[in-house]
Structures are given as structure tokens and as C-alpha cells.
Amino acid sequence: xxxxxxxxxxxxxxxxxxxxxxxxxxxxxxxxxxxxxxxxxxxxxxxxxxxxxxxxxxxxxxxxxxxxxxxxxxxxxxxxxxxxxxxxxxxxxxxxxxxxxxxxxxxxxxxxxxxxxxxxxxxxxxxxxxxxxxxxxxxxxxxxxxxxxxxxxx
Amino acid sequence: xxxxxxxxxxxxxxxxxxxxxxxxxxxxxxxxxxxxxxxxxxxxxxxxxxxxxxxxxxxxxxxxxxxxxxxxxxxxxxxxxxxxxxxxxxxxxxxxxxxxxxxxxxxxxxxxxxxxxxxxxxxxxxxxxxxxxxxxxxxxxxxxxxxxxxxxxx
Numbered sequence: 001x002x003x004x005x006x007x008x009x010x011x012x013x014x015x016x017x018x019x020x021x022x023x024x025x026x027x028x029x030x031x032x033x034x035x036x037x038x039x040x041x042x043x044x045x046x047x048x049x050x051x052x053x054x055x056x057x058x059x060x061x062x063x064x065x066x067x068x069x070x071x072x073x074x075x076x077x078x079x080x081x082x083x084x085x086x087x088x089x090x091x092x093x094x095x096x097x098x099x100x101x102x103x104x105x106x107x108x109x110x111x112x113x114x115x116x117x118x119x120x121x122x123x124x125x126x127x128x129x130x131x132x133x134x135x136x137x138x139x140x141x142x143x144x145x146x147x148x149x150x151x152x153x154x
Numbered sequence: 155x156x157x158x159x160x161x162x163x164x165x166x167x168x169x170x171x172x173x174x175x176x177x178x179x180x181x182x183x184x185x186x187x188x189x190x191x192x193x194x195x196x197x198x199x200x201x202x203x204x205x206x207x208x209x210x211x212x213x214x215x216x217x218x219x220x221x222x223x224x225x226x227x228x229x230x231x232x233x234x235x236x237x238x239x240x241x242x243x244x245x246x247x248x249x250x251x252x253x254x255x256x257x258x259x260x261x262x263x264x265x266x267x268x269x270x271x272x273x274x275x276x277x278x279x280x281x282x283x284x285x286x287x288x289x290x291x292x293x294x295x296x297x298x299x300x301x302x303x304x305x306x307x308x
Contacts, residue, residue, distance in 0.1 A: 047201015047210070047268025056201070056271045083281070090283035114201025114268055115284035115307060117210045124275025127237070129244035131269075153269060 005104065006030050009148050010137050012099035013059065016092055021072035025139040025146060033134035038147035042066050042081045042120045044093025048101075048152075050111030055152030058126045059093050062144035086118040093118070096148070159258065160184050163302050164291050166253035167213065170246055175226035179293040179300060187288035192301035196220050196235045196274045198247025202255075202306075204265030209306035212280045213247050216298035240272040247272070250302070 010027055017023045040060035048055045061069070063081060069092075070085050071077040078085060093116040101111060119126075128134050128151035139146040164181050171177045194214035202209045215223070217235060223246075224239050225231040232239060247270040255265060273280075282288050282305035291302040 043273070045199055045201075045271050045273075047203070047271075049201070049203040049266045049268050054266070054268050056269050058271060086281045087283070090281070094283075112203045112208070114203050114208050115210050115282065115305065117199050117201075117212060118281045118283060119197070119199075119273050119275075119278055120281070121273075121275040121278025124273050124278045127240045127244070127272045127274070129241070129248075129270045129272060151269065 004107065005150065005152065006135055006137065008100035008103035009057065009096065009150055012096045013139065013146070013148055016095045016099065017069065021069045023069060023072055023141065025141040028138040028140060030135055030137040033136045033149065037125055038136060038149055039123050039125055040145070040147065041122055041124070042085060042089050042118065043124065043126055044089045044116050044118050045126070046093050046097050046116045047114035048097065048111040049114065050109070053111070053152045055130055055132070055150065056128050057093070057097055058128070058149045059089070059096055060126060060147045061089065062146070065141055065144035065146060068143040081120045086120060090116040090118045158261065159304065159306065160289055160291065162254035162257035163211065163250065163304055166250045167293065167300070167302055170249045170253065171223065175223045177223060177226055177295065179295040182292040182294060184289055184291040187290045187303065191279055192290060192303055193277050193279055194299070194301065195276055196239060196243050196272065197278065197280055198243040198270050198272050199280070200247050200251050200270045201268035202251065202265040203268065204263070207265070207306045209284055209286070209304065210282050211247070211251055212282070212303045213243070213250055214280060214301045214303070215243065216300070219295055219298035219300060222297040235274045240274055244270040244272045
């Protein structure tokens with residue numbers, strides 16, 4: 001897991017939420033996943049397969065933040081994580097990974113994306129099972145927290 | 155999503171649990187995911203990327219079943235879903251997908267596997283976001299239920 005992989009994913013989520021939902025999130029310091037655990041209520045997950053490596057990404061939101069993004073993107077304010085919200089989280093996951101893929105491709109690091117999977121459930125946790133180190137990127141917002149986690153086989 | 159994709163995944167889970175844990179599970183009728191929802195406590199997820207298509211797989215276990223598999227495979231009987239259990243679920247996910255990949259490759263359908271991700275959280279649900287239909291395969295056992303869900307872009 002190389003440090004230059006971090007910024008494309010981090011900036012991609014910040015940009016997607018600003019562009020699509022006019023919502024500002026503040027990145028906190030990325031870290032190796034040793035102590036901090038991303039707990040959230042809805043997560044988008046996606047597998048990545050390249051000629052040299054493979055890996056996985058997750059984007060996790062607390063419920064209140066996911067519902068606020070929904071409201072700002074689509075003008076709907078559901079009271080719980082329904083199918084429209086999981087659709088939106090799947091789309092955000094695709095956009096974040098696709099945005100990072102573009103940036104990393106310019107650096108000569110290519111991968112293809114699988115289709116996203118969305119998990120909903122109160123306070124679930126995600127564990128990426130790959131050989132490299134797991135990087136966790138926490139974000140704050142006035143509506144709650146979000147996390148990206150990425151891992152690539154070395 | 156083609157019907158001939160079902161059996162390789164279904165038989166692969168049955169075989170993995172019988173071989174690794176001497177545990178028998180009984181497949182129920184596979185169905186399109188319209189009404190039945192796989193709720194479980196621990197799930198392994200994996201992305202698949204091939205030259206012609208891409209997709210995702212999940213294997214979901216109820217806690218009691220996951221802990222019994224753990225006991226039979228590794229002789230440990232944890233009282234909750236700890237890191238050893240999520241490791242095991244990640245391995246099972248790899249083995250099930252790898253087994254199906256071998257069978258499907260003989261039929262001329264190739265894909266590469268991303269690295270697995272494991273989700274734990276009481277009663278979480280999984281939604282595969284791809285263009286094709288989602289197939290859900292329920293399994294019964296004396297220790298609880300398991301589900302495979304697969305989806306490929308058409």
C-alpha cells in the first residue's frame with residue numbers, strides 16, 4: 001500500500017460530495033488501520049483488479065450524513081436507509097473509485113473496478129482482507145462522519 | 155445473470171463447508187432477489203472482473219453458524235464474531251469464489267477476483283448494485299442459515 005494512493009481517493013470523495021451535494025467534508029489524518037475502526041450505518045464496497053495488484057475499497061457513512069447527502073442530491077429526505085439511499089451510496093462508491101482510478105492511471109497504476117455492493121446495518125464494521133496495509137481516511141462533517149478504507153495486495 | 159452460473163457457486167459453498175468443517179448445509183431453491191432478503195451477522199464480499207462482464211458475490215452467515223464453522227475448522231469456539239472469525243469468513247469467500255471460478259472457466263467464462271471484504275454487524279443486509287438480476291441462494295443447517303448472493307452485469 002503506497003502513500004501516493006491515498007490522495008486520489010481522499011480528494012475524490014471530497015470532490016464528489018461537494019459537486020453532487022454541495023456538502024463539505026473535512027479530511028482528518030489518514031492512518032494505518034490499527035486502532036481506529038470505521039463504524040457506520042451504510043457502506044459502499046468495491047473490488048479492484050489490476051494487472052499488478054488487486055484490492056478493495058469501502059466508503060462508510062453514518063446514517064445522518066447519508067440522509068443529508070440524499071436530501072441535497074435528490075431532494076428526498078427519507079427517515080431511514082431505504083433502497084434509494086443504498087442506490088445513492090453505490091453511485092458515490094462508483095464515482096469515488098472511478099475518480100481515483102483516473103488519477104492513478106495517469107501515474108501508471110491501472111485497475112478495473114468490479115460492481116459495487118452496499119451494506120446497511122447499524123454500527124457495522126468492515127474488514128479488508130488483503131496482504132497489504134489497510135489505510136483508513138476519516139472525514140468529519142456537520143452531519144456526521146464518513147470513512148474511506150482502501151487496501152491493495154503489495 | 156445466467157442460470158448456469160448458479161450451480162458452481164452453490165456446490166462450491168456446500169463442498170467447502172463439508173471439506174473444511176465437516177458441516178452439512180442444505181441448499182434451498184435459488185431465486186431472484188425480489189422478496190427474500192439475506193439478513194445475517196457476518197458476510198464475506200468479493201468483486202469479480204472479467205473481460206466480458208463484472209459482478210459481485212456475498213456469502214452471509216448467521217452468527218451461530220459462523221461460530222460453529224469456526225469451532226469445527228479451527229477448534230476455537232469464540233463467543234462473538236472476532237477477528238479470527240472474520241479471517242475465516244474471508245477465506246471461505248475466497249475458496250467459494252475460487253471454486254466457482256475454476257468450474258466457470260471450463261465453460262469459457264473467465265473472471266479475476268478482487269480481495270475479499272468482511273462485514274460484521276447484527277442483522278445487516280447486502281445490496282448488489284449491478285445491471286443484471288441478483289440471484290439469492292439460501293441454505294439451511296442445524297446451526298443457522300447462510301446465503302450466497304451473486305450478480306453480474308449482463
